[in-house]
Amino acid sequence: MSRPPDRRGQRAPRPEGKERSTAVLDVRGLNWASQQSTVTAVLGRRPGVLGVEVNPVAQEATVVFDPRRTSLAELRRWVTECGYHCAGQSVPSHICDPMVAPDPPAAATATATATALAGPAPVEDRRARPAEAPPTPAPEEERTPHEAMGHGGHATMSMAAMVADMRNRFLVALVFSVPIVIWSPIGEDVVGLHVPVPFGLRQDVWALLLSLPVIFYSCTIFFDGAVRALRARTLDMMVLVAVAVGAGWLYSLVVTLTGGGDVFYEAATVLASFVLLGHWFEMRARGGANDAIRALLDLAPPRALVLRDGEPVEVPTAEVAVGDLLLVRPGTKIAADGVVVEGESEVDESTVTGESLPVHKAPGDQVVGATVNANGTLRVRAARIGADTALAQIVKLVQEAQNSKAPGQRLADRAAFWLVFVALIGGALTLAVWLLATDRPFSAAMLFAITVVVITCPDALGLATPTAIMVGTGLGARRGVLFKNAAALEASAGIQTVVMDKTGTLTKGEPEVTDVITAPGADRDEVLRLVAAVERQSEHPLADAVVRHAEARGVRRAEARHFENVPGHGATAVVDGHRVAVGNRRLAAREGAGLGPLAVQRDELAATGRTVVIATVDGRAAALLGIADAARDTSAAAVAELHALGVEVVMLTGDNEATARRIAGRLGIDSVIAEVLPGEKAAKIAELQRGGAAGDGAASGSASGPGRRRVAMVGDGVNDAPALAQADVGIAIGAGTDVAIETADLVLMRSDPLDVPTALRIGRGTLRKMRQNLGWAVGYNAIALPIAAGVFEPATGLVLRPEIAALSMSGSSIIVAVNALALKGLRLPRSSADGLAASVEAAQGRRLPEAG
Numbered sequence: 001m002s003r004p005p006d007r008r009g010q011r012a013p014r015p016e017g018k019e020r021s022t023a024v025l026d027v028r029g030l031n032w033a034s035q036q037s038t039v040t041a042v043l044g045r046r047p048g049v050l051g052v053e054v055n056p057v058a059q060e061a062t063v064v065f066d067p068r069r070t071s072l073a074e075l076r077r078w079v080t081e082c083g084y085h086c087a088g089q090s091v092p093s094h095i096c097d098p099m100v101a102p103d104p105p106a107a108a109t110a111t112a113t114a115t116a117l118a119g120p121a122p123v124e125d126r127r128a129r130p131a132e133a134p135p136t137p138a139p140e141e142e143r144t145p146h147e148a149m150g151h152g153g154h155a156t157m158s159m160a161a162m163v164a165d166m167r168n169r170f171l172v173a174l175v176f177s178v179p180i181v182i183w184s185p186i187g188e189d190v191v192g193l194h195v196p197v198p199f200g201l202r203q204d205v206w207a208l209l210l211s212l213p214v215i216f217y218s219c220t221i222f223f224d225g226a227v228r229a230l231r232a233r234t235l236d237m238m239v240l241v242a243v244a245v246g247a248g249w250l251y252s253l254v255v256t257l258t259g260g261g262d263v264f265y266e267a268a269t270v271l272a273s274f275v276l277l278g279h280w281f282e283m284r285a286r287g288g289a290n291d292a293i294r295a296l297l298d299l300a301p302p303r304a305l306v307l308r309d310g311e312p313v314e315v316p317t318a319e320v321a322v323g324d325l326l327l328v329r330p331g332t333k334i335a336a337d338g339v340v341v342e343g344e345s346e347v348d349e350s351t352v353t354g355e356s357l358p359v360h361k362a363p364g365d366q367v368v369g370a371t372v373n374a375n376g377t378l379r380v381r382a383a384r385i386g387a388d389t390a391l392a393q394i395v396k397l398v399q400e401a402q403n404s405k406a407p408g409q410r411l412a413d414r415a416a417f418w419l420v421f422v423a424l425i426g427g428a429l430t431l432a433v434w435l436l437a438t439d440r441p442f443s444a445a446m447l448f449a450i451t452v453v454v455i456t457c458p459d460a461l462g463l464a465t466p467t468a469i470m471v472g473t474g475l476g477a478r479r480g481v482l483f484k485n486a487a488a489l490e491a492s493a494g495i496q497t498v499v500m501d502k503t504g505t506l507t508k509g510e511p512e513v514t515d516v517i518t519a520p521g522a523d524r525d526e527v528l529r530l531v532a533a534v535e536r537q538s539e540h541p542l543a544d545a546v547v548r549h550a551e552a553r554g555v556r557r558a559e560a561r562h563f564e565n566v567p568g569h570g571a572t573a574v575v576d577g578h579r580v581a582v583g584n585r586r587l588a589a590r591e592g593a594g595l596g597p598l599a600v601q602r603d604e605l606a607a608t609g610r611t612v613v614i615a616t617v618d619g620r621a622a623a624l625l626g627i628a629d630a631a632r633d634t635s636a637a638a639v640a641e642l643h644a645l646g647v648e649v650v651m652l653t654g655d656n657e658a659t660a661r662r663i664a665g666r667l668g669i670d671s672v673i674a675e676v677l678p679g680e681k682a683a684k685i686a687e688l689q690r691g692g693a694a695g696d697g698a699a700s701g702s703a704s705g706p707g708r709r710r711v712a713m714v715g716d717g718v719n720d721a722p723a724l725a726q727a728d729v730g731i732a733i734g735a736g737t738d739v740a741i742e743t744a745d746l747v748l749m750r751s752d753p754l755d756v757p758t759a760l761r762i763g764r765g766t767l768r769k770m771r772q773n774l775g776w777a778v779g780y781n782a783i784a785l786p787i788a789a790g791v792f793e794p795a796t797g798l799v800l801r802p803e804i805a806a807l808s809m810s811g812s813s814i815i816v817a818v819n820a821l822a823l824k825g826l827r828l829p830r831s832s833a834d835g836l837a838a839s840v841e842a843a844q845g846r847r848l849p850e851a852g
Helices: 033-044 072-081 105-118 159-182 185-190 203-218 220-231 237-257 265-299 390-403 407-436 442-455 459-463 466-478 486-492 502-506 524-535 541-552 585-590 598-607 635-644 657-667 678-689 718-726 738-743 755-788 802-825 835-844
Strands: 021-026 049-055 060-065 303-308 311-316 325-328 337-342 345-348 359-361 378-384 481-483 497-501 507-518 560-566 570-575 578-583 611-617 620-631 648-652 671-673 711-715 729-733 746-748
Touching: 021 072, 021 390, 033 049, 033 060, 033 072, 033 220, 049 390, 060 072, 060 390, 159 185, 159 203, 159 265, 203 220, 203 237, 203 265, 220 237, 237 265, 237 407, 237 442, 265 442, 265 802, 390 466, 390 481, 407 442, 407 459, 442 755, 442 802, 459 466, 459 755, 459 802, 466 481, 466 486, 466 755, 466 802, 481 486, 481 755, 486 729, 486 755, 497 502, 497 678, 497 755, 502 507, 502 620, 502 648, 502 657, 507 524, 507 541, 507 598, 524 541, 524 560, 524 570, 524 578, 524 611, 524 620, 541 611, 541 620, 578 585, 585 611, 598 611, 598 620, 620 657, 635 648, 635 657, 635 755, 648 657, 648 678, 657 671, 678 711, 678 718, 711 718, 711 755, 718 729, 718 738, 746 755, 755 802
Parallel strands: 497 648, 497 711, 648 671, 711 729, 729 746
Antiparallel strands: 021 060, 049 060, 303 311, 303 325, 325 378, 337 378, 345 359, 481 746, 507 620, 560 570, 570 578, 578 611, 611 620
């Protein structure tokens, strides 16, 4: 890994070989959505930066860069040069060092779930310490002049502190704006107040004095942001507000200093008050959009018990090193991914894997950080720490998804820049038209121009989709549905056909006994007792299925003697004086046992795709056991939910036709494509996308329709990777291979098929909110601009003052944020294993809306 510069400013050698790395940077101080353009513009022009996506809601930026040409330390420095605060990567600071260079995005993506489910890597012999000590505050020379002087807006503040600061600025502006209005023409002419001016001052001089705290405290946030944007050679909302407030106040100042006249200090200060009020409420609203990430970050324990010289020592989790021996007591969280070296216990892994039932752990078993040790005491050797842990990788995956841009938002961001440009030009044109084409005074023309500049602020346009994406991906994360990017979230909304692999996706990938048919006169439980005694001695997977079935029925145990494994045939043994043989037809023939009346039933079972095990007792056929891959408990419910969404469901498998149709019939699947070679799966997906028939039983109608179909593929194996890549949305089961997980667009951490319709519902709900927000933002500006310019004033007298324009503009942003947060009430399919959701909600101290 690359390392940041040391305290003397010396740069460590950069890594060789990696061409792309992804860092999710902490960028605090983004007060308005349009300010993202400043960071995007500055970083986008730097050498080695390949892509930048800024999320003002999360106060983060995802930066893809070439680690051979730049470093995390340089990225951090460039962000602070913009005037914003950056501590490094946005990571769980109590377990990760924000200044440790990230891994390439492909590796991070693959390990986001593979680490959690496949377990930690083998522990190295050497004891590796963390690459860096926890970061200390930036030295003076690395801070911006604004930070060094103690101002510069919200650069170093948390979101809660930013909200409080915005509130304080608003209150100061309000307190001084009220008396300015009282001693203004509005107070006299509209309200009817005739209050003498204190100290015998002129009215405009008194208003100037009252406006000073508003301009030089409350409004510095606008002027500072405008300077940052102009230095970055871009335009944002701060420029518009600064121009509107500054122009109005400076015009009034000149009039006051030159002997008096028509001034509008009240317009400038009330305008600032309403802008601050609106954004105070908006920041409070969008602060709730990142609840899921904050809850995930809180899952990791801040401290850990490490055995040093045999004695437990409590240390910060960030100081745990690879190879450390952790003492995990009952009821506490495991601090890092590792391997159990001593002790046995039940571990609740629902925080990471979503599995609702505790998992038994013994020496040699792998454990995942942030999971809860239920009862026994464990000693765990740390294998992955900090940013390499499963939880940190999951957090990064969700962050990258939340920070990514949907196609619609990329267009909105470009439109926001040009909207600022249009606002400035429109304000100048409005001023010129009212001065040259009418007999109105300069003050009236100035008011119209300021109103145009204010009303056209593109903040609602900038918030339209990021807030919805934040809520949507967070909602998915609580259910163990991890979208890798906004494009996948948006694409999932339009899926018409879902193709599912059978083994490991719809089924558990392990055999189970589905049928037990006994010969006439044979006792079922007695035969099972004899057969299970033989199978307990066998290591064959089918033998395990027979034993599990017998134990589930409560059959008494028996001991087998003289056990013999017959390769390719089965096994024999003596149980309670009876010679028992369990295997295929060839073993039964070797035992001299004819099937008799069981022969027909054996053929019927085989025809449905089941594996048939023949049990003989003392040379006579006693029973047939039908064994098949077991469907997951929620597979049928998942198919029903997909049908409720109007989605066609197709099974794609390499298994034989009979087996596939048996499973499909039980689950209600529309179509079956069976006996497909691994290399042919991608071609079948492409055929479905072109509108080809899914199979003999393919559903027709709106799901298929003419033209290109949008197809999602759900799989878990290496052989599914090409099909996952070919599909419009590739969905990987969390228990699958790294290759499948890396290729997919979204990952189901719980390996629960019911999360497929959950993902589609979240995608549809999020896209609906995105469209609503974009429609509102665009429609608002289209309607408000001509009103603000005074187009209707000559005919109807309809006029908007700047302060009213500011209030409506801020209200538009609040509506967008609140509408996106309403997505939290989306009703999702109920699963029997909502472990991750429950864990995250417990960390948040509240419950999810009732699912339905």
